[in-house]
Amino acid sequence: MSGRLLALILFAATIVFVVIGTVWPLPEAVVFAGGGALANDTSSPQAALRSFGDDIHAQAWGKAYFSLANRAQFTLPQFMADMMGYYPNLRTYSGLDTFEIAPVHATDTDAEFHVKLHWATVVGDAVDNRDVHVVKNGDRWQVDWPFTKQPVLPPQVIPVNYLRWDVIYRGAGDDWGAADVEQPHVKIIDMHPVQRAEGTFIMGELLNEDVVPAYVSVTATLLNKSQQPIATEGSFDKISHLLLPKQVTPFFIKFADVNLSQVGGVRMTPFSTLIPASADPVIEVQDEKLDTSAVPSLSGQLVNQSGQIANVAHVLGTFYDQNGNLVWVADQYVDHALLPQTPVAFNIHIPEDLAHKIASQRTVISTFNMGGTA
């Protein structure tokens, strides 16, 4: 083979390989390239919406914004705030993990989709549902983004009158929790092991019987028929760790690889320690609605009654049957900051097979302030 021919073959093969790798990128490469295309595909409503989602995934905010049909209605910073929140919240530093597109209707000039955006937040998956309109402009399709305006409250003064508990420590070198004082009295008032497809669950409720606030957690150890330990797990974030006096929190502990039939006993270990706390912010639950129909859920609205912003809220729902027995515990993180006096919706999913047993519920809210604690 002549040298020139070999050089041309190698050069041509290199170009072909690069073209193949670019037109049909490897999954490993797509991770870094958003949607994995050099230019956005706007040839169909689905393609335009998918390109838009890829841009959001790649956090190419400018590219996503300038692809919108209705971008004249809001600025790029407003668009970003609509996606990530105007105030620090769970979504502020999250990234779009995946998105699902479900067509609702389509014509030659416009189309409607239901879009489910799965955001990877620090506390887990946060799902944002949007109904998105896509319109045809000339020969290209563009997303008409359903921009949500941020409510602006009038200036006002909110009087606060809440309880607060401080703890005096021995000195600066004294580690938190090491103070030699009697721990608050807490008590497990209910506990049920449940077998589900995902494993064995231990659900229950914990009461702070004391007159001081307590930091609490619960650990469960499953014992086999010979009363030997099988596994130990903690409540992690399926509990409200801060309990004010006489407050009750549900807890929920998952044993992924254990079948209930193996279990001969459960050893519960509640833990409590004294901590400083305040009753602020007070979060009110409004319009609470238990839906046990086809897609069972507990929904409602959270209203921050204080004048401070609560950046992250965690809603724990405890569900009971007609006799008041514990049936299920579920939770949801609210991915929008709770502004004073501004309702924010929540929706907790309930397993369908348990929905018919549920007759009542109780909701516990815990919050986190950036720079504060839960």
Place this chain on the structure above:
Amino acid sequence: MLFPEANVQKSESVVPHAREPQEHVLPQRAPVDRVTAQRPLPMSLLLLAAVAVHLPLLLMKLPLKSYDTNQHIFFASHYLHHWFDPWNPKWYAGFSQMTYPPLPQQWIAVVSHITGLDLAYMFVQLVAIMLLVVGVYRFAKIWVSPRAASFAALGAVFLGSESFLVYSAGQLGTTSAAPLYLNALPFLYDWVRYGRWRAFLKGAALFTAAAAAHHATLLFGSFFFALPVLALALVERNEGEEMSIAAFLARTISIMVVVGAAIAVVLLPFWIALIKYPVTQTPIPHASRANYLLSPEWGLNYFVVPYGALILALPFIFWRGAGDRRLRPLLLGFWVAFLVGLGGTTPIGHLLLGRAFDVITMERFSYWATLLALPFVGLFAQEIIASFRTRAMVALAALAMCSCALAVSWSTYHPADAADFKVDSSAAWLNRDGHDRYSYITLGFGNKISRLAMETNAPSEDGEWNSGRLLPELTKYGGAQLTSSKYFGKAGLNALRAILDHADHYGLKWILVRDRYYDPLLAFAGWRPVDSLDDKTIIIWAKDGVPPFTPVNAPQMPPHWQGMMWGILPFGSSIVALLVLLIPERRRREEEVIDTYPSGESLVPGRLAS
């Protein structure tokens, strides 16, 4: 001198190159000038150039800003204190350092007795760079004239990929194994082509030492570097001293068997660990696998910076490499390494490497590709300097310096860690008042976790050596360091949550946080801020009720005999290599080196004629 061929000035300067183009371009020069123009650059000058360029940078400890340097120093610090016990409890609640070939780190540990760990690292890295210059010269001399080879060696001093790996990536294993390997290849050629036993011994010793420095270099180097050399020996079997096919096969197989057996023994604990605990964890995304056109920022990082001005030489490499029968094996080796080094820009890496594509990073392939390109670059330099003299030298020097400067400065423009901070206060806090009875992790510390692990006695569940981790919470999700969880998206955050969920199991009480992003998770999961450091830029969170740390992974702890092997054989292989290299080399007969190198005139007649 360890590599006798490197002392080339005396022997080669008198060898006339009948087909060298200088005859045409320098007709009016004095004979002395003509001889000088054919001489290779002296090795002393090449090594001085390497020292002049890299010694100041290393004395400034520039590699400490790179991704992996602190990890190598962390490994070395363990060898310093526990030479025969490779079980390191400071990461992943305990892991075996036998999951990574130890030679460079063990040398750091040895040298650190005199210089301290940081400077020992710099010393070992400098030695590796100097060995690279020698290795490139010797490797290139297989393919091109000594003068072109000396230009190639000078190019190695300024090679963008070398500076990129040294100052940005911190890949000491790769940058120390490659020079050993390159230095072994001429011995391989001499053994296979001429059956010289001294070459056999020296080559085998160097190959084994190279494997003790970095296993992947040997594995992939066999394909990219050794196969072309073997192919060349085969192509040239009828030139000069004849070699039969049977002799070729026998010599090739014999050295393969001996080197394979030596490597199997020297790295036996590594193989045992690999077989017992294969790397089956969920792949971690790495930007070197990106498509460099679809992700141009990574194209800049993994292609433009490592290749630098070599990109301009690519047409020459293809044209000249394809045009000469001798150079074709080298061209093909370069081409495959080049394609694999492009990561996800082409499907070749994935096709050739299979699952390994998702485990190893691709920048090392670009490094190897540039090393394979250097003989061509030397040839190119030789020809244009012969034609254009000073103008060519100035242009080449400018391009080389720009390539080197870009790669060296890249760690500043594209730092591994956006923030530079000290971990002394964090280590001091962990070491006092019995805090080190519990384990800890950090959040937002980047690659400072290696430095912190060196300075503290407390164990951690986090770490930077992903292939060494066995905790199921870490291997399941596809995130890398816990301290940088958020950068790995859902996978990283899932791994972090899983570890926090099992805090009691691991005695994980302390979390040192330098990134407020993680605060909501810690708060809702039951941790509380208990202290702050460095003007409240580092907040220490604690969880109550956590039992003290007890060592885990006990089944993975290597037995004592493996620790002894690990402490003796890999380091011993380098000592053996040094001793074997002291055996004097029999001088080559001049006819073997005369007139076998490609020259511009012989390939493209009249091309360089003035």
